[in-house]
Structures are given as structure tokens and as C-alpha cells.
Amino acid sequence: MLYAVFMSASVPPFPASQEPVGEAELLQLGPAGDEPCLRADAARNRAALLEAASRLIAEHGAAGVTMEAVAAAAKVGKGTVFRRFGDRTGLLMALLDHSARKLQADFLAGPPPLGPGAPPLERLRAFGVALLYRSAEQLDLQLAAQPEPTRRFVHPSAGALTTHVMVLLRQIVPDADCELLAQALLGYLDPALIHHLTRQRGIPLERLERGWVDLVARVTNTDQPTC
Amino acid sequence: MLYAVFMSASVPPFPASQEPVGEAELLQLGPAGDEPCLRADAARNRAALLEAASRLIAEHGAAGVTMEAVAAAAKVGKGTVFRRFGDRTGLLMALLDHSARKLQADFLAGPPPLGPGAPPLERLRAFGVALLYRSAEQLDLQLAAQPEPTRRFVHPSAGALTTHVMVLLRQIVPDADCELLAQALLGYLDPALIHHLTRQRGIPLERLERGWVDLVARVTNTDQPTC
């Protein structure tokens, strides 16, 4: 099993199955552990499916992850894949879930400057940089996991990022419309944009990083950090 | 014929057909007139297809625009649709082309404050507002026409917007990394974001507009306009 996983789509396409996630707190990504209470066979199959999926990605890239192929590789029926993960996006998201949780744990309760303890402005800077590098690492998967436009912002994981940035912003610029500002900032960290800038326009990640720091400084009306 | 149209996908899936657009200038959206030099029957079919498509949209929403349905409604083979427009996205883009050109003409050569004549800062403000309202009007179509993430920024129309914002920014904040700043600003005007904020979170357009003006002020380190 290559990924510690958790499923997190929103609208269950199958009546009463699908792992529950609707109640996900704004800042808490669903139930804690890896395996929610599933029937034994279901749990086994899910693990097999995720392992198969990540193997397929390694072999043929994210594009080669076809639902049928995953099902076959896990020696499972196609319907099982959809029941468990809702749709293709759900499966891909599940593969990203591990790192999403890690990042979230880091900025919610990890050591400064990402976690609490550092001043908000520093945390915001660190947050962007962290997200930037994380996205860059898993860029292919991030792009493939991108849901259709109308669902891009509803996913709990996305909501958690938004909320966190919003909370930080409120401490830095209490008089601004932090909800909108947060979205503007997060737009800069969108995987699709990162892909375009780095892979299509050849801009190095370091420049994007400087760009983030600068953007934060401008948006918050603060000075660049002194280093 | 409901839309003055022009095709603008990038990679022709059919060998030597597909309307040429590779040479599109950064600030000039492909050849001028509506109808590039096509064979008579081809031109006729294209018009029929676009009319059929926009009728289908009016009747069944953007989701009802299936390639087969469009072909049938235009009494044309399915292959013809793909030859002409490359893919579904291409067809939908073609429907948006008219308003895209109009907007571009407005900010390239129209009257101030959008067009040349006004100070760059004002033009930038006006640009965002214009784009905001245009996107809000055609939101469904804009969302449906969204290409897969890896192509979101390559389309000539998107490039034109970027370049324009960049040019304005260079006049306002010459020392900044205007390429990145432009992307950050444009991210705020992304149709998917507008959709989320207005339709899913219920934020009124006026607030988004104030958000834009504020964002511009922050990013450029200028004051809010006095009105």
C-alpha cells in the first residue's frame, strides 16, 4: 500500500455507500484515521485499488489511469471502483489525500513558521511556499485530479486552504475583505497556473516563490522580509 | 446566424484542415473578418453548426450541447463538427469568440477608461470590471468552454488578456515582476472563481467589483479611487 488514504468526494453517486465526508469541518478534513469503518472486503478492495492506481500512474503517467484498468489491476469489478470513489476525480483525490493531510497538519499544528507560533505574515509566506513546492512535486497528479470547474472550490481540501489563508489574513489586514483576498492569493497557487508558468513558459520555481512573497507583501501592504 | 464567429483552437486534430491560428499575435486575435477563406460548403456548414449550437444552448443549457446533437441539428455529419472546431471546447470557444473580440477591441482601441487615453491604473480597474461583468453574463457558457487544465492558458484569447494586463502593470509598477503579477490578478477574474463566489457562496457581483478595485490598489500600491 503506497498511500495512506481517505476518500473525500462530496455527492455520493451511490445511495448509501461512499465514505461519509459531508460533515467535514472547515478546518478538519473528515474522520481521522486512514480506514473508516468499512466492511472487511470493502476495505481490502479499497487498498488494492489505491495501490493499483498508484502503480499505474508510476508506469503510464496519470493519463494511463483508466477506471477499467485500475479495476482490472486490482482484480475487482468496475462498479466497485465507482462505488468507493464516486468518480475518477475522487480516486485521484484519494491518492493526493495523504499529502493534503500532511500539509494541513503542518500549518494547523506543526512547528513555525508554518504552524502556530510565528507571526501571521510569516505563516502566510511559508504557507504559499509550501503549497507551491508540494504542487510542483505532484503536478501531474494534481492536474489530473482537477475536477470540473464547478466543483473546483467545493472540495473540503480546497475549503481548508481557503479558510486558513482567510484566518491569517484577518490577523494581518483586519479591515480588508479577506474572503476575496484569500481567493485572489490562492489563485496564484493554482496547480494549473503553476504548470503553465513552469512547464509551458519555463519560469523557474524560485521565481514563482519570489513572486509569492512579493504578492503577499503587496496585498498586505507590508515590507518584503529582510533576507 | 447568431454569432459572428472565428475558430481558435490550437492543435489541429485533422492534418491540414482547421482554421489557421498559430500565428495569432499576442495582442491580435487571429485573422480579422468573420469568415476565413473556406470552401463554400465548409463555410455554410460552419455557420449552420454555430447557429445550431447556440440554439441548443438556449433550449437545453450548455450541458445539452452534445456534438452529435449539434451535428444532427445542423444536418451535418459528426466528423464535420470535429474537423471544423477540433473538439467540444473549440466549438464552445467559437461561440464566445464574438464577445471576446469585442472586449479586446474595446480595451485595445475603444474609448477611455477601458481604451487608451486614460491613465493605466484606471484602465486596469476598468478592464477588470468589464471582464467581471462579461464573465458573469455568459457564466454557463464560459464554464462549459473551459478546456482541460493544461490548456487553460494557451488559448490566444487568454494570452491576449494576460498581455494586456502585463502591459498596463509595467506602466504602473515598472519594478515588479509584472508577468507573475498579471497572472495573480487574472486569477481573480477566472470564471470558475466567479461562479463559485456568486452562485455557490452567494456573494453579489458588486462586492466582487469592490474586491477587484481593492486588489488592484493593493497590488499596485496605490490609493483607492476617490469615488
Added chain:
DNA sequence: AATCAAACGGACCCCGGTCCGGATTTCTCA
């Protein structure tokens, strides 16, 4: 009218997503 590039059309393939009869597991109660 002969020629040839360009356009046409619809059969075809692939993949995401759905459905439901039947198999497994878990629960309940003796």
C-alpha cells in the same frame, strides 16, 4: 471536363458512469 485538394459522413473505438441481480459479511437472537 479533368484533376486534385479539401470537405464530408457515419461507422467505430474508448472511457466514464450507471444499474441491479446475486454473493458476502455482519448482526441478532436463541
Added chain:
DNA sequence: TGAGAAATCCGGACCGGGGTCCGTTTGATT
């Protein structure tokens, strides 16, 4: 502990839509 019932899960046939292919037709050119 074990049998029966209820809840859950499984699998693969099925559907619709996007995209491709290639033999055929049509319109421009000389």
C-alpha cells in the same frame, strides 16, 4: 456457537458521449 435475516458490497453488462478513421463526394482550378 450457529443459523437466519438484514445490511452491505460486488461485478460486469449496459449506455451515452467524445473523438478518430477512411472511403466517398464536392467544389475550385485550369
